Structure formats: C-alpha cells, structure tokens
Amino acid sequence: MFPTPIEKRPRSAQITYQALVPLALIMWLLPLIAVALFSIRPLTDFTNGNYWGLPSSFEFFTNYGKVFLESDMPQYMMNSILITVPTVIGAVALSCMTGFALGIYRFRGNLIIFFMFIAGNFVPFQILMVPVRDLTVSAGLYDTKLGLVLFHIAFQTGFCTLFMRNFIRALPFELIEAARVEGIAEWRIFWYVVMPLMKPAIAALSVLIFTFIWNDYFWAIVLTQGPDAQPVTAGITSFNSQFVAQYHLMSAGSIVAALPPVAMFFLMQRHFIAGLTLGAVK
Amino acid sequence: MATKRAEMSWVRRNRMTLTPLLFLTPGILFFTIYVIIPILQSFNISLYEWDGLGEATFVGIGNYQELMTDRAFEVSLWNNVKWLALYLLAIPAGLLIALFLNQTIVGIRLYKSLFFFPFVLSQVVVGLVFSWFYLPREGLLNAVLGVVGLGPINVLGDPTLATYGIIAAGLWPQTAYCMILYLTGLNAVDPEQIEAGRLDGAKRWRMLWHVILPQLKPATFIAFVVTIIGALRSFDLISIMTNGGPFGSTRVLSFYMFEKALSEYGFRMGYGSAISVVLFLIMLVFIGYFLWSMYQDEKAARR
Numbered sequence: 073m074f075p076t077p078i079e080k081r082p083r084s085a086q087i088t089y090q091a092l093v094p095l096a097l098i099m100w101l102l103p104l105i106a107v108a109l110f111s112i113r114p115l116t117d118f119t120n121g122n123y124w125g126l127p128s129s130f131e132f133f134t135n136y137g138k139v140f141l142e143s144d145m146p147q148y149m150m151n152s153i154l155i156t157v158p159t160v161i162g163a164v165a166l167s168c169m170t171g172f173a174l175g176i177y178r179f180r181g182n183l184i185i186f187f188m189f190i191a192g193n194f195v196p197f198q199i200l201m202v203p204v205r206d207l208t209v210s211a212g213l214y215d216t217k218l219g220l221v222l223f224h225i226a227f228q229t230g231f232c233t234l235f236m237r238n239f240i241r242a243l244p245f246e247l248i249e250a251a252r253v254e255g256i257a258e259w260r261i262f263w264y265v266v267m268p269l270m271k272p273a274i275a276a277l278s279v280l281i282f283t284f285i286w287n288d289y290f291w292a293i294v295l296t297q298g299p300d301a302q303p304v305t306a307g308i309t310s311f312n313s314q315f316v317a318q319y320h321l322m323s324a325g326s327i328v329a330a331l332p333p334v335a336m337f338f339l340m341q342r343h344f345i346a347g348l349t350l351g352a353v354k
Numbered sequence: 355m356a357t358k359r360a361e362m363s364w365v366r367r368n369r370m371t372l373t374p375l376l377f378l379t380p381g382i383l384f385f386t387i388y389v390i391i392p393i394l395q396s397f398n399i400s401l402y403e404w405d406g407l408g409e410a411t412f413v414g415i416g417n418y419q420e421l422m423t424d425r426a427f428e429v430s431l432w433n434n435v436k437w438l439a440l441y442l443l444a445i446p447a448g449l450l451i452a453l454f455l456n457q458t459i460v461g462i463r464l465y466k467s468l469f470f471f472p473f474v475l476s477q478v479v480v481g482l483v484f485s486w487f488y489l490p491r492e493g494l495l496n497a498v499l500g501v502v503g504l505g506p507i508n509v510l511g512d513p514t515l516a517t518y519g520i521i522a523a524g525l526w527p528q529t530a531y532c533m534i535l536y537l538t539g540l541n542a543v544d545p546e547q548i549e550a551g552r553l554d555g556a557k558r559w560r561m562l563w564h565v566i567l568p569q570l571k572p573a574t575f576i577a578f579v580v581t582i583i584g585a586l587r588s589f590d591l592i593s594i595m596t597n598g599g600p601f602g603s604t605r606v607l608s609f610y611m612f613e614k615a616l617s618e619y620g621f622r623m624g625y626g627s628a629i630s631v632v633l634f635l636i637m638l639v640f641i642g643y644f645l646w647s648m649y650q651d652e653k654a655a656r657r
Contacts, residue, residue: 103483187649196630199630202623202630
C-alpha cells in the first residue's frame, strides 16, 4: 500500500493523522456547512447581522416546512422524479441492447458505431441546442416532461453504451459460445445468459444516470419553462426569486433540491463508484 | 410449409448479422435524431441569419466574420482557456487528497464518501452554495478573512476576480471526482512492486513518480478526459453565480452562445450556432485525442 500505512509509523504520527482527517474534512465541506447552518436560522438573525454566532432560535421545522408548504418546490421535485426515472429506464434498456450488439458480435463498422456513441457523448451541449429545441417545439413537446425525457434518453445512450459494451466485453465469452453450441437462439442468449450477468452494470449505470439527469440544468432551461414541467434544478431559481434575500429559506430549498442524489449515493455507494470509474480502474 | 422453412433458415443463416442489427436499431435511431443530425444542422444554421421563427437569410461565413471582431467573443474564448488551464488543477489536487486518505483508520470509508460527496451535488447547488460563501456581508469567506484582518472582498462583483471565483467553485466537485478515481486506482496498485521499490531504496517522491504514477495511468487518463470535458461544458455555474457579469467578464463560449441564441439579448440562432461550432471544433481536438487513445487500447486488446 502507498503511502506507508499509518499503523507502521510512530504513535505520535498516528494521533496527528487521526486529528488531521476530520479537520481537513471540515475545511473541505465548509461552504456546505455554512449553508446547512443558514437553513436552520430564523429570519431575525439575518436582519440583526447575526450570521455566524449561535442561532437565536432553532427553526429547522419552520424553514423546511415553508419550503414544502408555501412554494412550488414539491411540484418541482415531482417533475424531477417523473423526468429522471423514465430516463434511467429508457437509457439503460437501450444501452443493454446496443452494448450487447457491440460487445458480442464481430461485424464491419462495429468499432465505428461504438466510437460514434463515445464521440457524441463528449460533444458540447450548445451545438445541439438550436436544432433539438426546434425539433421539440415542432413535435409539440416543448415545455413537457416527455420532451426532456426523450432527449435525455438519446443523449445518455452514448455514455451508457460505452459502459455496457466494455462491461460485456469483459464477460467470459465461453459462456456465449457454449450456449450457441447448445443451439440456443441469439435473443435467448441475450435474455437468459447475458442479462443476468449484467446486473451489477445495470445497478451502477442506474445510480449514475439518476444523478446526471437529476442534476441537469441546461436542458431544463432550454426545453421547459414554468412549474408544469421544470425539474427542481431550474425551479430553484424561481424559488429563489420568490424568497429573494431570505437566505434561511433559499438555503433550505437548495438542500432539499440536492438531497435525492445525495441519498442515492450514500445508499448505493459501491455501485456509484464502479460506474464513475467506468469500470476501467478496478 | 416449404416456403416457411426456407424463410426460417434465411433468418437462421443470417442471424449473426440480423441480431446485432436489430439490437442496435433503437439506440442508433435515437442517437441519430437527437445528436448526430443536430450537429450537422447546427453547422448549416451557422451560415444563416435567423431569429428562430421567421425566414432564415443565407449569409455564408458572415457570422464567422462578425465573430472575429466581436469583443465579447474574444473575452469568452479567453475565459475558456483559463477554465481549461485551471480546471486541470483538479487532477493533482485529487491525487493529493487520495494519497492523504489512502489509509485504514477507523471510519475512513465514511471520510472518503464525505470528501467525495460535493460531486453528487448539482452544479446549480454548488453555484448557489459558493455564491453565498462569497457574499461580501453575509458570506463565510469574508467572515474568515475578517478574522485575520483582510477583506472584505466582493469576489463575484469584481471583473478581475469573478471568473477565478467561479472556477474555484467548479474545482470543488471536480477535485472530488479525481480523488475517487485515484483512490480506486491506488487500491489496485501492485504491492509487490512497492516492495521491490522499497528494496531499491525508493522513498516518497521517487516512489510516487517511478512506481505508483505509472500504475495509475488509467485513472489519470479518465481524470484528464472528464476534467477537459467538464471545463469546456461549464455553463451552470456561470449562469447561477454571475449570469455572465459583471460587465460580461465571466462569459465563456457555452454561455455566450446561449445568451445570443436564447435569452433577452436576442434570438440570433445563426450567430449562436456559429459560436457553438467554434466550441465544437475546440472540443473535437480533444475528442480526437481521446478516441485515438481508446483505439490504441482496442488494438492492443485484440492482439
């Protein structure tokens, strides 16, 4: 292991290290801790200029209650869920298929199609903006959740295909050959041989895509407007203009908006990290 | 009956071509409609003057000529260079934190996750968190500076500082990402090679440089790819933190394009597309390099 394990160092070094890690963590998360502290303060603290002293009262329930009861926040959260979940299902389903085709079969153009998916995934969003917006408007899907979902599925298929194809490539090919010798149809090989082995990849991708889509802001403001379809990332700006300069409420609002992907990460940590490293770094 | 058998055998004979074709069709269809064709369309639109509704007028390379003398475009381009250069700091910073945390004390797993979790926040939230952090009166940064007798500074209100302030905010989640890449990489470093290095008397820096870093190459490659892409994609933070200001000093190409094509500054779809084409061409240099590297790996794997 590198660096030298701390257990092999003198006792004093161990104690210093154990004190240093939490300290470094607090420094690292300082801006976030500040927001969390803001979100439980009463309004009077801000008007009195008491930003960093002890809160004059503990207003966790009042502030977060206001976020849920007196704003469009619940609607925005619901929109985010209704956009994110179908996208995850769609993109994972499509990429299981493309990944299977590109990972198992040898045919001319295989690598070119694969590289097309990768390259498309790296493209700056702005070059797609005008035509995709046009397409969405003319299909009557502007300012609908479906419009966003369809685009997200298409775009995420690029990344998902990269991931799935590399994952399938690493599976033992003998399994598929054995199944072929048995005379099993190709689609049955996909469903009964390959799919069960893809479960970890599907889990990793789902968590990852969930986070990506939940956090999307650009496409949300390009393809939607208003509380009917906008997800929470875009909604938070109107939330903030509703409670302008009321930092306790804005802080509480952004913590609420950030929570679902954070929860997802802490619950599915192992899968999440496997996905992020593209499986390339084991 | 006979024809049916013939049909079945045709399907059976060509199943190795038909199956991948069928499995690829939906994915390729979606991707072509929403990604490939729009790229080509943007190239085409960039040759027109168009407000998005009425008739488009063909102006040839007129939009590109206008870009050459557009001061705001120059500022945006220059800011993109700053983003690219400074964003790369996330890679050594991430490596440093990974080396710091690669130990096995009690609770280290939780520490690692907490260090990582800024990455899970949306850029919108990161932007808000940092713009409050920078606030001249209420912000924690100036509270801390005040304690040591400095400040106050209005980071986001100062045209010379604002871009750096936003990049710092962007580096926060990006460093966390690079850190996790390196932590996973460090897990896989071959202990025998470290032992061999130790026997040869390699310590700290020499060990890191000659033994550890070469083994972290895959992690470094991915860190490089995601950081470059992240730097050129920067939009959310700018939109949230300064909305391009003060005096347009924090614009980058992606933001300027949006402003030109789709905001109160006008609906110049053609001009906006021209900006996005320039951004795309810059990105293409890197995409080309990434694909080339991956192709080398593919060839090596096939052998």
